[in-house]
Amino acid sequence: MESDDIHQRQRKSIDVTTLDQIISTSTPCFDTIRDEDEDDTKPRDKGKQALYRSKQQQQQQQRVIDTNSVTSSGNVDLPVVKVSNTSTLASIICVVAGTGILGIPHAFSRSGWIGLLFLVLSSVMAQFCGCLLIRCLYHGQSRRLSGFPEIGLATFGKLGQIVGGLFSLILLILTPTLYIILAGDNVSKLLSVIGLHLDRKVCTWIVSATVGVPFALTRTMRDVSFMSFFASMATVCLVLVMTIVAVSDFQENEANTHHDWAIAENIPIAFSTFSFSYCGNVIFPHLEASMIDRTSWPKVLLVATFSVTVIYVLMGSLCYLSYGNQVKTPVYNTLPEGSSALNVAMLVATVHVLLAVPMYLYVFTYSVESWLGVRRRQRRLQDRHNKGDKDRRDQGSDEEDKGKDDDDDDNISTSDNMVIRRLQQHPSITRIGLRVLEICFCASIAMLIPYFSDVMSLIGTIAAESLTFILPCIFWIRLSWKDGQTWELVICALIAIVGTFCAAFGTADAVKEFLYDVRHG
Template identity: 30%
Template sequence: MEKKETYDANSINSDKESLVDLLAERPEQGSNFLAFANVVCVVAGTGTLGLPYALRVGGWIGAGIVVLSLIMSIYTAILLMKCLYYNGKYRLSSYQEVGRHAFGRVGLIAVWFFHTSIVIGAPVMYLILAGTELKALIPTDALSIKAWVWISAAVVAVPFIAMKTLKEVAVMSVFGALATLVLVIVAVRGSIVDQHNPDYANVGHSGVILANLPTTIASISICFGGNVVYMHVEEAMRYPKSWNRVVATALGTCSLFYLATAIPGYLTYGDKAKSPILENLPDDAFTKVGTVLIIIHVILAAPILLTSFALEFERLVDITVARRGKVMERVYRTIDRLVIIGVVGGIACLVPYFGDFLSLLGALGNCTLIFVLPILCYFKLIGWRHLKWYELIWCAFIVIIGLISAVIGSIDAIKALKNDFQRDNSN
């Protein structure tokens, strides 16, 4: 049996030259700005528009939970990246590898399951959302929602197949991040306009609704799910030493988007806030622009997540230039990605309850991958004895929040699934 090497916190410090080589400049890779855009495009997402409703559920304390989730997410993103370089000799290739090195086969399977449920499930939901919004935006009997889903899948397939790594896909993420920014502006503008709307003159607000606090924590925490692509974003960076600054800036930007949407939205709509907030906004040209931007955003974000999954799979089956040759590597990669986008589009069209099923996997998977596993893997690979007592308390707090978010979010999703089955059985 192969003996597994173990390292403590000092092993990395004692091999500084190896780490310098590992973190050296990669001239052929992308800039820090493209890495920043990748993270913002994936993390901010359509969850931005659900935050006023999250404050309606939990009260104004939700704004504080956004800030708390930001701090926790930055901390675990930094710990996760340290796990990639834990032995000071070589960089692990993926989150799955981190799980395997930390906990063996069990860790590999656990990370693979949660990771796959998100990087495949989220694009499925993006296609469903894009198809639904396109059908509403372009009312025609000639095309059904399923037809619009396949059209959206075809659009997503172009960059997904044409661009090999996140370095190339990152160019699209710049436009996705800009679309999110404009979408936030549309939401803020609509909230301000509706402050004079008599329909929302007497809405109620709460400081904190204790009974709903766990649900609020779960829904807000999920909005910071970017760990599924962090390894590939960092791998595509020209200056990997800048990772801590890039991820902190990107997540901070996402939080500004969240607060800019959540606070005016809840202030205006209070206990009448809906998810997404576009359902509350005035029915005018600006709201239609917001709908178009949602479609643009999800179509641009889907290739980033799918590329993350494809890179993992292509490593697994050895679809590389060194193994297959330049031409055949391209052929195999194209076939592989056509199959992936076909499966994703097929699921989006055929699975009736996939939205609520994905909410179950998303709550369980996202919160586990964001908060729980990075800390557990760090403790296992690098150790905890070098941490100060307050750092240990902080880590325990993050793990507890992650577990609460996973459990509560899963319970809510199970209830939704139950309602789906009951509704169909009654029809």
């Protein structure tokens, strides 16, 4: 009897322990069906909801895996060094906000107060097209595309590749040129304040050398993103200086200023300035590729676009309210000559543009180096150096790797041209040489065309509107024509039509102003 009681007590303890273990391991499931008195949902419906949430989580994880696998396996020239979301945010603000701050108040003086409406409209369109462009890199592709030329090739063949590459080239080369023009003028004026008078052309070469030395030594997007943080800080300082001065001058200039609600004939060329103020699409694919978490791109871009729009509205409205139709471009030229505020504003603006130039030229250099096979060659040499100790211990494996490298050299070379093979054999020298040539080319153009306002209008109407609004929408319509959503395709068509209209009329006005300034000096 006693033995039977002992066995029964042991069996009950085992059953209780087993039940406790089952409950402890199944806590999430029990949490979803407990408190039935507090929730009217039936247990069967709750089970369906839990299953639905589980499937959603699995699909989200699969999308992240698919994005990473497409990006990493499809393009060997993508950046290896990753950057954080904060660094990406600073880079976007650095690329987008610089020129816009200098030109937005003058665009308001051309269009009138209705420019605020077009500015907000441009910000919404820029956010939509910026996300759309990144989607084009992955949609229906076995590998991640690198940018506008490859998207154009995938959608419209060779013609699309030429168009996408041409507009990208124009923006990547002329935007640094525009910055060098501005920096050269500012340095010449700042040096004259301390009694040192140097010609603008000499200052242009000084500025180019100042930018060229660190740019020639940058190797990854992380190096460029480090510069963009300080450029963003310079942007904040410029906004503070101009807003404080504009508020202080408001009462003094109130009686002498003239404002318009709308100037219809100037809206297209003003819209080109708004477009250029949000133009960063040519760099967005490289920024997205260098992110640690690429699925966060829409959120990061939204924060950047909202921040830049707030800065533009604050800067443009206050300066236009204080100075009216007398606002100039760059905006700090509206300030009295020789004032301390003008000197501080020029200094801060110069720092910003000098730090922003490497961002554009890096993307252009990256494309050229990838086309020549220099970047892959340099990465392979770095990998061989990192595993050098292991190869020394296994000589046979070293000989095999060497044979593979020789085969890769044959595959990388796009032709039997000995010049390209020489460039591939010396990747570091090639990289520095290409960057020096780019800086010299931009400086030469800056010396020949010293018209900041006209160059900015031309870039905005020809390249910025095409890359920011027109091409992303046309590419997406082509890619998702069969499986895309109707409302999305309609929005893309409307944006493309508006962008084309403003680009056509804005280009005509910008060319007229440029020719007028060239003829009259």
